Amino acid sequence: MLDIKRLRYASLIVSTGLLLSACAGETDDDPDPDTDEEVIAPELDDDETDDTDDESDSENDDNDDEVSVSQDLTDWIPMAEDTLLDYEGDGIEYASFTRYPQFVHEDTYQFVESTSGTDVVFIYEYTDQEVREIFVRPETYFRDDFVDTELSSEQENYEILLQLPIEMGQSWESPTGSISEITNIDFEIDTEFGTFEAIEVTRTVDETDTLYYYAEGLGLVERVSNPGDEEMEIMSTLISRSENQPEELPVTIFSLDDQGEGLIASDVTIELFTNEPIRTALVEVLRGQAPDTESAALINEGVDINYMFLGDEDIAYADFSVELTEEMHAGSGIEGLIVQGIINTIGGYYNVEEVYLTLDGEPYSSGHFELTEGETWPVDHSAVTWE
Structure with missing residues (x-):
C-alpha cells in the first residue's frame, strides 16, 4: 500500500513539473505562472503512521528491558x-x-x-x-x-x-x-x-x-x-x-590478690568498635579504669601500651611505655607478680605461651629483672587462683 501511494505521489510531482515546463515554453505575452502556488503532498493513511510508531516503540521497549546496575x-x-x-x-x-x-x-x-x-x-x-x-x-x-x-x-x-x-x-x-x-x-x-x-x-x-x-x-x-x-x-x-554495634571480646585478667602473694584470674568483656585496637581498651582494664575492673589494676595511670600483636612464630609482642617500671615502686617479689600478671593476660588473649615484653622498644629492664634482646617471658599459672 505504501509503495503504491508513494508512486502516485511521485507521478503527481512529475506531472506538475511537466506542466510548469510547458507553461514556460509559451510566448512572453503569456502571464508568468503563479510560482506561489502551493503543492500539497498527499496525506499518509493511518496504517502507514502506525508502522513508524511501532518501530519506535519497539526500540524503546528494548531499551526498557536492559537492566542497569551499579558498577561501584x-x-x-x-x-x-x-x-x-x-x-x-x-x-x-x-x-x-x-x-x-x-x-x-x-x-x-x-x-x-x-x-x-x-x-x-x-x-x-x-x-x-x-x-x-x-x-x-x-x-x-x-x-x-x-x-x-x-x-x-x-x-x-x-x-x-x-x-x-x-x-x-x-x-x-x-x-x-x-x-x-x-x-x-x-x-x-x-x-x-x-x-x-x-x-x-x-x-x-x-x-x-x-x-x-x-x-x-x-x-x-x-x-x-x-x-x-x-x-x-x-x-x-x-x-x-x-x-552502631561493638564487637565483644572476652579477656581473662590476672591481677594481684589482696595479700600480694599471688594472682587472681577474672573474666571481663571488652567492647570494641571498628578500627579500635585492643591495646587502648586493655590498658584501661589493666589500670583499673574500665567499669567493674577497679580491683584488677596492675599498672599505674601514666602507663600506656604502644603496640601489641601476634607474630607468625606464636609469640605475642607487647611494647609498654617506660612508666611501667618507673612508676611501679615495688620490690622484686611484687614486680615479678605484676609482670607475670601482664604476661598471663596478654598470652591468654593470644592463646600463646610466650610474650616478648619491651619498654619503648627496648627489652624489659628494671632494677630487679633484665631481659636480653629477643628474650621472651613465659606464661605461668602456678601462682594463680581461678575465680
Whole structure:
C-alpha cells in the first residue's frame, strides 16, 4: 500500500513539473505562472503512521528491558563499619554465622565470621577492577589489624569475589583455581530480613557450585552451596543487620590478690568498635579504669601500651611505655607478680605461651629483672587462683 501511494505521489510531482515546463515554453505575452502556488503532498493513511510508531516503540521497549546496575564494587560488597550481620543457616551446623567489621582502611576490609564452632578472620582488598579475598585465618579468637601486623594468611592465593563489569555473563578465574560468573543481575530474593533485587555470582570449585547473592548497599544476603541437591544443599541467609554495634571480646585478667602473694584470674568483656585496637581498651582494664575492673589494676595511670600483636612464630609482642617500671615502686617479689600478671593476660588473649615484653622498644629492664634482646617471658599459672 505504501509503495503504491508513494508512486502516485511521485507521478503527481512529475506531472506538475511537466506542466510548469510547458507553461514556460509559451510566448512572453503569456502571464508568468503563479510560482506561489502551493503543492500539497498527499496525506499518509493511518496504517502507514502506525508502522513508524511501532518501530519506535519497539526500540524503546528494548531499551526498557536492559537492566542497569551499579558498577561501584563497594555498593555490592560494602565496607560497613560498626555493623553486625546475622545469618541463619540450614544444611550443616556451621551454616549459621555472624559477621563483624574489625578494621576498615581505604582499600582493605577486615571482618570476623563467627560460627558456633570457630571464628575466621577475612580480609578483602578493593582494586579498580575487582574485590579480592586476600587473607583467611581460622581459629582466630583475638583481634589485631592484620594489614599492619602482616601475619601470614592460611590461604596461599587470593580469591576474586567480584569483577567489573557487572553484567550478565562476566566471568573470571581466580588464582585459587575457582571459576566464577555473574549469572543474574536482576534476581529477586525474598528473605526474613526483606525482599531485595540482587546480583547472582556462581562460583565453581572442584565441580561444586556455590551461589552468592549480593544486594546493592547491603552486601551478601544469601549463600547457597550445592544448589538443588536436597541432601547436600547448604544455605546461609541474612536475617538481621544491627548498626552502631561493638564487637565483644572476652579477656581473662590476672591481677594481684589482696595479700600480694599471688594472682587472681577474672573474666571481663571488652567492647570494641571498628578500627579500635585492643591495646587502648586493655590498658584501661589493666589500670583499673574500665567499669567493674577497679580491683584488677596492675599498672599505674601514666602507663600506656604502644603496640601489641601476634607474630607468625606464636609469640605475642607487647611494647609498654617506660612508666611501667618507673612508676611501679615495688620490690622484686611484687614486680615479678605484676609482670607475670601482664604476661598471663596478654598470652591468654593470644592463646600463646610466650610474650616478648619491651619498654619503648627496648627489652624489659628494671632494677630487679633484665631481659636480653629477643628474650621472651613465659606464661605461668602456678601462682594463680581461678575465680
